[in-house]
Amino acid sequence: MTDVLKIENLHVAVEGKPILKGVNLTIKRGEIHALMGPNGSGKSTLGFAIMGHPNYEITAGSIHLNDQDVLEMAVDERARAGLFLALQRPVSIPGVRLADFLRHATTNVRNPDRKEGEELIPMREFRKEIKDKMNHLSMDMEFARRYVNDGFSGGEMKRAEILQLAMLQPKFAILDETDSGLDADAVRLASQSIADIGGENMGLLIITHHDKLLEHNPPQFAHVMLGGKIVETGTVKLAQELHTDGYDRIRKAYPEAAAAELEMNEEEVSPAV
Amino acid sequence: MATDITSESIESPLGEINKYDFRTETKAVFKARKGVDKEIVNQISDIKDEPDWMRKFRLDALEVFESKPTPTWGGDIALDFQDIFYYLKPTEEQGKTWDDVPKEIKDTFEKLGIPEAERKYLSGVKAQFESEVVYGSLEEDLAKKGVIFTDTDTAVREHPELLREYFGKIIPPDDNKFAALNSAVWSGGSFIYVPKGVHIEFPLQAYFRINAESMGQFERTLIICDEGSQIHYVEGCTAPMYTTESLHSAVVEVICKKGSRCRYSTIQNWANNIYNLVTKRAMAYQDATMEWVDGNLGSHLTMKYPAVYLMEPGARGEILSIAFSSKGQHQDTGAKLVHCAPNTSGQIISKSISKGGGRSSYRGLVKVDAGAKNTRCNVVCDALILDPESRSDTYPYIEIAEPDVSIGHEASVSRIGEEQMFYLMSRGLSETEASTMIVNGFIEPLVKELPMEYAVELNRLIQLQMEGSVG
Numbered sequence: 001m002t003d004v005l006k007i008e009n010l011h012v013a014v015e016g017k018p019i020l021k022g023v024n025l026t027i028k029r030g031e032i033h034a035l036m037g038p039n040g041s042g043k044s045t046l047g048f049a050i051m052g053h054p055n056y057e058i059t060a061g062s063i064h065l066n067d068q069d070v071l072e073m074a075v076d077e078r079a080r081a082g083l084f085l086a087l088q089r090p091v092s093i094p095g096v097r098l099a100d101f102l103r104h105a106t107t108n109v110r111n112p113d114r115k116e117g118e119e120l121i122p123m124r125e126f127r128k129e130i131k132d133k134m135n136h137l138s139m140d141m142e143f144a145r146r147y148v149n150d151g152f153s154g155g156e157m158k159r160a161e162i163l164q165l166a167m168l169q170p171k172f173a174i175l176d177e178t179d180s181g182l183d184a185d186a187v188r189l190a191s192q193s194i195a196d197i198g199g200e201n202m203g204l205l206i207i208t209h210h211d212k213l214l215e216h217n218p219p220q221f222a223h224v225m226l227g228g229k230i231v232e233t234g235t236v237k238l239a240q241e242l243h244t245d246g247y248d249r250i251r252k253a254y255p256e257a258a259a260a261e262l263e264m265n266e267e268e269v270s271p272a273v
Numbered sequence: 274m275a276t277d278i279t280s281e282s283i284e285s286p287l288g289e290i291n292k293y294d295f296r297t298e299t300k301a302v303f304k305a306r307k308g309v310d311k312e313i314v315n316q317i318s319d320i321k322d323e324p325d326w327m328r329k330f331r332l333d334a335l336e337v338f339e340s341k342p343t344p345t346w347g348g349d350i351a352l353d354f355q356d357i358f359y360y361l362k363p364t365e366e367q368g369k370t371w372d373d374v375p376k377e378i379k380d381t382f383e384k385l386g387i388p389e390a391e392r393k394y395l396s397g398v399k400a401q402f403e404s405e406v407v408y409g410s411l412e413e414d415l416a417k418k419g420v421i422f423t424d425t426d427t428a429v430r431e432h433p434e435l436l437r438e439y440f441g442k443i444i445p446p447d448d449n450k451f452a453a454l455n456s457a458v459w460s461g462g463s464f465i466y467v468p469k470g471v472h473i474e475f476p477l478q479a480y481f482r483i484n485a486e487s488m489g490q491f492e493r494t495l496i497i498c499d500e501g502s503q504i505h506y507v508e509g510c511t512a513p514m515y516t517t518e519s520l521h522s523a524v525v526e527v528i529c530k531k532g533s534r535c536r537y538s539t540i541q542n543w544a545n546n547i548y549n550l551v552t553k554r555a556m557a558y559q560d561a562t563m564e565w566v567d568g569n570l571g572s573h574l575t576m577k578y579p580a581v582y583l584m585e586p587g588a589r590g591e592i593l594s595i596a597f598s599s600k601g602q603h604q605d606t607g608a609k610l611v612h613c614a615p616n617t618s619g620q621i622i623s624k625s626i627s628k629g630g631g632r633s634s635y636r637g638l639v640k641v642d643a644g645a646k647n648t649r650c651n652v653v654c655d656a657l658i659l660d661p662e663s664r665s666d667t668y669p670y671i672e673i674a675e676p677d678v679s680i681g682h683e684a685s686v687s688r689i690g691e692e693q694m695f696y697l698m699s700r701g702l703s704e705t706e707a708s709t710m711i712v713n714g715f716i717e718p719l720v721k722e723l724p725m726e727y728a729v730e731l732n733r734l735i736q737l738q739m740e741g742s743v744g
Contacts, residue, residue, distance in 0.1 A: 076699075091695075093711060094714055101700070104702055147714065164700060
């Protein structure tokens with residue numbers, strides 16, 4: 001049976017302020033979905049809510065991975081169940097080597113019942129695997145010795161996220177602007193890498209403003225988010241249209257959502273979380 | 274290790290019980306009654322059959338101890354000095370092989386991994402149990418080169434001239450109340466002399482074990498590095514947990530002569546009922562380097578500020594301090610650098626972690642005497658606080674009487690970020706694994722300065738502290 005990630009009527013608030021106002025989305029493993037929409041429409045919020053960030057309060061609705069209630073799961077349990085969120089701005093962890101971190105993460109995701117202190121993947125095996133993956137991503141081995149995201153350039157951070165995606169092999173991955181901060185060549189490489197890693201084994205939700213990342217990952221579904229709701233779903237053509245023409249047509253077609261967007265952005269003093 | 278891309282150091286199991294918290298049933302050869310006074314001090318001196326000068330040194334120090342008030346700064350010292358045993362002789366003789374050591378005491382050190390470490394990577398060992406050193410060894414070729422590594426009591430008998438030249442000179446009994454107490458009742462500790470030009474490749478290690486309840490341990494260590502010599506000395510300290518207080522109050526004096534280099538590393542993991550009030554000071558002469566690496570875990574209260582006096586041009590002092598305070602613990606630790614001569618340099622790096630209501634305080638002094646021109650000194654203090662109940666304070670003191678100096682001071686306090694925890698957990702790490710990883714990362718710049726074996730030990734101790742108590 002194909003794995004299914006099902007989001008129904010999801011309402012999410014941050015610091016008491018409603019951001020998502022009833023999102024419905026079903027992703028099957030092997031499908032590619034593009035999620036587009038203007039800044040502040042709630043795209044990243046959806047990613048954080050699926051992964052369980054403590055600042056994102058679910059006020060209504062549900063998320064299921066097959067018959068498992070995702071909202072009942074702790075953040076690490078969601079990862080072990082096969083969910084992955086590539087962050088737009090990954091956090092640095094000074095003093096922790098990327099390889100050490102990934103060896104723990106990979107072990108836990110592959111042995112979801114592993115208790116703290118139990119054996120990690122044997123060093124030799126892990127080293128061989130990460131070497132292969134890094135070669136494939138044209139990454140230097142020295143990279144794995146560096147501290148997680150510490151002093152990384154924007155491009156290095158995104159590549160580190162893709163390496164983690166490759167190692168952890170989740171069932172479903174949400175890629176939150178994995179193309180931002182990359183030059184054209186780097187986006188092409190990222191796009192190709194994601195296609196290689198994902199394929200039929202992964203359900204992908206790609207949050208992006210551009211169409212480049214979709215080049216090697218043509219979405220079967222493109223969704224537009226506005227004012228905390230998915231207002232329109234189409235094919236890859238919709239993604240191309242939005243990339244070329246922007247969101248004016250969408251705003252006109254969905255005046256209620258556009259009004260909600262305006263209201264949300266007026267209240268917003270700090271940048272989008 | 275060039276092909277290694279992950280360090281093995283975080284591999285050790287998280288789940289095991291605290292291997293340090295066990296009691297050994299022993300029969301003491303002699304145990305003085307509780308309390309400290311002239312009678313007790315005389316008794317200690319009698320048992321050790323000491324020369325008159327040492328007896329006088331002790332009795333004078335006792336007067337100083339009695340005349341000085343208990344410090345009111347630092348931590349809260351709620352100790353009844355008369356409710357502690359000041360001297361306990363565990364064995365008749367010091368063993369030259371582990372088989373000479375009574376079985377239960379030998380087993381104690383086996384459990385602590387000392388004989389194994391000795392076989393693998395040490396040049397010599399001293400193991401102190403309560404008040405006396407019960408086992409000692411030194412590699413033969415080092416002894417042939419003239420290296421002396423003995424307990425301090427033996428040194429009083431066998432190397433009286435060398436010892437007397439420095440004993441109590443770096444830290445005189447009237448330096449502070451606890452230096453005075455140690456001077457009055459001291460017993461055991463290491464005496465080391467490294468001859469001119471001798472480099473000791475592998476560390477010498479001393480291990481201090483308190484076993485009895487309400488015990489006081491007062492070892493006294495003196496290290497003399499002659500010109501151009503090099504040594505790395507390591508000490509470890511543990512004790513089992515009791516409900517009553519115990520006291521550990523050591524004095525450590527180090528002399529680094531011209532061009533010599535001494536690194537003194539401490540990894541202590543005291544039980545939560547120990548008051549750990551220690552005075553450590555080194556004097557570094559021309560072009561000599563003194564390094565203190567001070568890892569403080571456990572204890573109820575630790576007050577310790579390893580010092581380097583930079584006595585002549587070219588001298589350098591480095592102090593790396595790690596403190597980890599958990600529930601019911603206060604680490605009041607730091608460093609002192611005193612620049613007494615021109616062209617001297619120093620560095621203090623302090624990293625503290627507070628968790629579960631623990632309190633870590635950095636207390637440090639940088640002093641530059643008039644005329645100590647072209648002095649350079651840098652101080653970095655970073656504190657990591659794991660939860661809202663815990664506390665961190667910084668007390669930096671800077672006294673500069675010379676304009677031609679360069680002194681830097683940086684301090685940071687951070688809390689384990691929600692974003693860091695979310696990031697690590699979103700990749701499958703449990704809450705404890707994630708916070709342990711962040712803490713290990715925080716102290717990594719210091720841990721990587723330690724030899725592999727000690728780095729592993731320190732990481733393991735931190736994992737024990739982190740276990741199951743986050744959130």
